[in-house]
Amino acid sequence: MNASLRRALPIAAAIAALILFGWLATSQGPLAPTRVTVAKVEKGPLVASTFGIGTVEARRSYSLGPTVASRVARVLVDQGDRVKAGQLLAELDPVDLEDRVASAKLAAERAASTARAAQAQLAEARSRAQLADASAQRSAELRAKGFLSQEAADAKTHEANAARAAAEAAAAQLAAARRDHERALSELAGTGKLRAQARLASPVDGVVSARLAEPGTTLVAGQAVLQVIDPESLWIRARIDQGQAGGLRVGQPAEVVLRSDPQRAYRAEVHRLDWVSDAVTEERIVNLGFAARPEGVSVGELVEVTIRIAELPDERWVPAAAVKRVGREDGVWQVANGRAAFRPVKAGLTTLDGRTQVLDGLKAGDEVVVHSEQALKADARLKVVPAIVAAP
Amino acid sequence: MINLAGRDILHGWGKFAFTGLGLGLLVGVTLSMAGIYRGLVDDGRVLLQNGGADLWVVQRDTLGPYAEPSSVRDDAWRSLLAVRGVAAAGNVTYLTMQIPHERGDVRVMLVGFEPGQPGEPGFLVAGRPVTRSHYEAVADLRAGFRLGERIRIRRHEYTVVGLTRRMVSSGGDPMVFVPLRDAQEVQFTKDNDALVNERARTAANPAFNRPGVPGLLEAVQASQSASRSVNAVLLRLAPHADEAVVAREIRRWKHLEAYTRADMDEIVVAKLIATSSRQIFMFLVILAVVSAAIVAFIIYTMTLGKIREIAVLKLIGAKNRTIAAMILQQALGLGLIAFLVGKTAATLWAPIFPKYVLLLPGDAVLGAALVLAICALASLVAIRAALRVDPATAIGG
Numbered sequence: 001m002n003a004s005l006r007r008a009l010p011i012a013a014a015i016a017a018l019i020l021f022g023w024l025a026t027s028q029g030p031l032a033p034t035r036v037t038v039a040k041v042e043k044g045p046l047v048a049s050t051f052g053i054g055t056v057e058a059r060r061s062y063s064l065g066p067t068v069a070s071r072v073a074r075v076l077v078d079q080g081d082r083v084k085a086g087q088l089l090a091e092l093d094p095v096d097l098e099d100r101v102a103s104a105k106l107a108a109e110r111a112a113s114t115a116r117a118a119q120a121q122l123a124e125a126r127s128r129a130q131l132a133d134a135s136a137q138r139s140a141e142l143r144a145k146g147f148l149s150q151e152a153a154d155a156k157t158h159e160a161n162a163a164r165a166a167a168e169a170a171a172a173q174l175a176a177a178r179r180d181h182e183r184a185l186s187e188l189a190g191t192g193k194l195r196a197q198a199r200l201a202s203p204v205d206g207v208v209s210a211r212l213a214e215p216g217t218t219l220v221a222g223q224a225v226l227q228v229i230d231p232e233s234l235w236i237r238a239r240i241d242q243g244q245a246g247g248l249r250v251g252q253p254a255e256v257v258l259r260s261d262p263q264r265a266y267r268a269e270v271h272r273l274d275w276v277s278d279a280v281t282e283e284r285i286v287n288l289g290f291a292a293r294p295e296g297v298s299v300g301e302l303v304e305v306t307i308r309i310a311e312l313p314d315e316r317w318v319p320a321a322a323v324k325r326v327g328r329e330d331g332v333w334q335v336a337n338g339r340a341a342f343r344p345v346k347a348g349l350t351t352l353d354g355r356t357q358v359l360d361g362l363k364a365g366d367e368v369v370v371h372s373e374q375a376l377k378a379d380a381r382l383k384v385v386p387a388i389v390a391a392p
Numbered sequence: 393m394i395n396l397a398g399r400d401i402l403h404g405w406g407k408f409a410f411t412g413l414g415l416g417l418l419v420g421v422t423l424s425m426a427g428i429y430r431g432l433v434d435d436g437r438v439l440l441q442n443g444g445a446d447l448w449v450v451q452r453d454t455l456g457p458y459a460e461p462s463s464v465r466d467d468a469w470r471s472l473l474a475v476r477g478v479a480a481a482g483n484v485t486y487l488t489m490q491i492p493h494e495r496g497d498v499r500v501m502l503v504g505f506e507p508g509q510p511g512e513p514g515f516l517v518a519g520r521p522v523t524r525s526h527y528e529a530v531a532d533l534r535a536g537f538r539l540g541e542r543i544r545i546r547r548h549e550y551t552v553v554g555l556t557r558r559m560v561s562s563g564g565d566p567m568v569f570v571p572l573r574d575a576q577e578v579q580f581t582k583d584n585d586a587l588v589n590e591r592a593r594t595a596a597n598p599a600f601n602r603p604g605v606p607g608l609l610e611a612v613q614a615s616q617s618a619s620r621s622v623n624a625v626l627l628r629l630a631p632h633a634d635e636a637v638v639a640r641e642i643r644r645w646k647h648l649e650a651y652t653r654a655d656m657d658e659i660v661v662a663k664l665i666a667t668s669s670r671q672i673f674m675f676l677v678i679l680a681v682v683s684a685a686i687v688a689f690i691i692y693t694m695t696l697g698k699i700r701e702i703a704v705l706k707l708i709g710a711k712n713r714t715i716a717a718m719i720l721q722q723a724l725g726l727g728l729i730a731f732l733v734g735k736t737a738a739t740l741w742a743p744i745f746p747k748y749v750l751l752l753p754g755d756a757v758l759g760a761a762l763v764l765a766i767c768a769l770a771s772l773v774a775i776r777a778a779l780r781v782d783p784a785t786a787i788g789g
Binding site for chain 1: 401441442479507514515516518521524526527557573604732
């Protein structure tokens with residue numbers, strides 16, 4: 001090694017070290033420019049959708065129970081059984097109902113007899129009245145010819161009046177007895193209906209979804225013994241955040257993913273939008289019907305629902321990560337001469353895959369900052385890189 | 393006149409460079425320790441900054457949500473929004489938990505936020521913001537999740553749709569942002585066995601399961617499983633509003649505690665991380681003192697190693713000033729090399745640390761000044777020894 005090389009080597013090493021140091025100081029740490037990625041404003045179709053979770057429910061579910069307090073006598077079906085409309089499912093113990101029916105029947109018969117007796121009494125009173133009338137008429141004629149005293153004639157007239165009044169009273173009694181009979185008959189019919197209520201029949205063709213009481217259980221009025229659902233009426237009750245529920249309409253197509261089968265999406269359609277939304281959770285209730293009911297779905301199962309709200313054919317859009325809120329304005333950051341500049345824009349809807357519609361403020365082809373290493377400030381020095389973190 | 397220091401260094405430059413390198417690594421460790429201290433404090437501060445909030449509203453008489461647990465009803469934001477000066481209100485929940493990931497666990501802080509409200513991540517380094525109201529997550533890079541990955545948090549799987557950076561809890565755990573309702577469920581809904589047991593317990597209680605009142609048990613059980621709480625409400629204020637006035641208003645009329653950013657800074661930096669940051673700071677002081685001592689010893693022994701040559705210089709009539717300048721220049725040169733090496737090393741190894749290391753330019757300047765000052769001081773002792781050398785030792789040996 002000659003002398004000049006010996007002298008040059010340390011100087012070269014020192015210069016190299018200084019360059020390395022300078023590079024580190026300006027490219028790493030707080031003095032370095034912020035690395036950002038940019039994207040162009042693009043134009044294309046946008047599909048706006050909204051997302052919510054819900055549960056599978058039976059649209060029509062029937063709770064069958066007695067209308068008066070009673071004891072369960074027999075339950076003929078179990079959970080999961082298919083039943084037909086009108087099929088007897090359970091019977092309640094009638095206790096003294098039979099006796100009450102018999103008593104009502106007897107009371108009705110007795111009322112009928114009373115009515116018949118009143119009828120006979122009326123006939124008798126009428127006949128008496130006719131006789132008294134004829135007798136009075138005759139005595140009046142005799143009185144006119146002077147064969148009879150005035151007193152005797154007056155007595156006959158009185159007899160005739162009294163007999164007519166008695167006939168009227170008998171007619172009224174007959175009417176009362178008939179009403180009584182009718183009342184007894186309706187009482188009998190009512191008790192008979194109660195007897196029918198003790199037999200629980202299925203209102204529809206369906207499936208027993210719950211057996212809630214066993215024979216011997218005493219129930220209060222309205223408590224259910226069995227629950228029957230119509231499996232054809234299974235639908236989804238989904239809850240959509242109010243903030244994303246704008247634009248929901250009946251008839252919009254949707255995709256439903258069951259928790260038990262997350263790989264598959266089932267087609268469905270919005271069937272009903274509840275007028276009343278949940279004020280506490282701030283969610284709108286939406287009911288969706290399956291296009292074809294999935295096999296083996298259970299009531300109460302969790303589902304994810306994606307409803308397609310609108311399709312915009314040709315719109316300007318930027319990645320959703322680019323849109324920031326500074327102060328009270330939405331806008332995007334742009335790179336101007338290596339420095340950050342904020343540009344207010346009017347943002348429209350955001351699709352579920354993260355594209356935000358630009359209503360105003362940007363032209364197609366404009367470049368905007370999408371990702372950044374830190375929150376940007378106006379005039380911050382920027383360095384555009386293809387990606388801040390390596391793609392997976 | 394020739395530069396004696398330069399000549400001497402060139403004469404034995406290898407030895408000089410390696411001494412500088414050794415000292416440099418020591419300086420690097422000290423700078424890193426300063427960076428660790430700054431990073432610890434910064435972790436606490438970014439927690440406050442990245443929510444974009446001006447006021448933190450928490451349960452009364454608590455230091456929540458970071459330093460103490462706090463629970464606020466999730467409809468409290470409505471009445472808070474009605475307070476004059478409040479521009480936006482966002483419910484947030486915080487829960488530090490372990491998430492299974494790649495044959496192990498990651499410790500994260502699960503944050504529930506409402507999109508568009510204070511508390512959401514302010515910027516992304518990859519991916520997109522959360523667009524669905526359930527089962528999507530934005531994670532900090534430190535958590536190690538990749539875009540598109542499905543992570544399991546308690547009951548449900550979440551898709552990582554975006555990545556962010558420097559979003560950590562005060563303890564440095566990376567944050568994972570999920571929609572508020574999911575986070576509430578994670579925090580307040582128990583596991584299935586606990587739910588079933590709880591139901592059985594309620595059913596066994598005769599007060600809730602009365603034979604004559606059908607439906608009561610179901611109603612009680614439904615009310616038990618519902619959760620309508622959040623940990624804090626973050627408020628953003630209108631530009632003209634005075635945060636102290638708004639905070640006073642909320643404390644007085646809403647029966648909640650409200651903290652301004654300054655209060656929160658005090659709570660997080662002075663209370664939450666006070667002990668650990670003081671610990672690191674003490675260690676930093678000791679490391680700085682030890683480094684200074686080692687630098688001084690090395691310069692002193694380096695000079696003593698050249699005592700013969702200095703005697704020769706004196707013998708041939710070199711002035712004291714020349715000799716002193718040579719020693720001082722060498723010491724400063726050594727300090728400069730040590731600083732450059734140290735700073736470079738600290739910068740290079742900082743990203744490998746598991747927790748954030750913040751190397752401030754101010755700290756670096758201070759470090760450089762300190763290193764050069766220590767070198768100058770140490771050289772004074774060495775100069776004193778050199779000047780007392782008897783020129784005769786050059787001959788006598």
